[in-house]
Amino acid sequence: MIVQINTDKNIEGYSRMNEFFSGEIKKELARFDNKVTRAEVHLGDENGDKFGKNDKRCLIEVRVEGKSPIAVTTHADSIEKAFSEGIVKIKRSLDNTLEKMRAH
Template identity: 55%
Template sequence: MKIQFNTDKNVEGHQRLETYFSSEVDKSLARFEDKITRLEVHLGDENSEKTGVNDKRCVIEARPAKMQPIAVTAHADSVEKAFHLALDKIKKTLSTTFEKQKEY
């Protein structure tokens, strides 16, 4: 599974975040590793320099083999919180998707 990170110009510490988030993704989604070809993580700050409530966004897009891409979005007051919320969502979505696939 290839992991790709994208950030907008308002998110700092790209290399540090990428290293930390890669290890978190590997731990959380290890059981799906053979079923997902690529995972894209998009991090952004919707209000740029201004402060705001839940203005950090994380979109995680999983590309399962031989299936349509699956994407989830989460908003929070920090990039880390948004990432962990999105990671939980994609984990649940992938579990449900692959469980349904087994039934057929």
């Protein structure tokens, strides 16, 4: 599985952060490894320098063999929390999608 981490201009993309998020994606989606070919994570701060509640955004898009991409978006007070919530949502979406594929 190829993992790509993207940040907007308001989030500094340190290599340690990229390594951490890439590792977490690979670990959390390991059971889908035979179906998922690529995962992209887009992290952003929607308010920039201003403070705002739930202004950190995480969009996770995964590409499943033979299917359209699946994407989820979460908002939280921190990038880490938005990412964590995004992982839960994408795993749920993958479970549902793959279950439907098995049923057909």
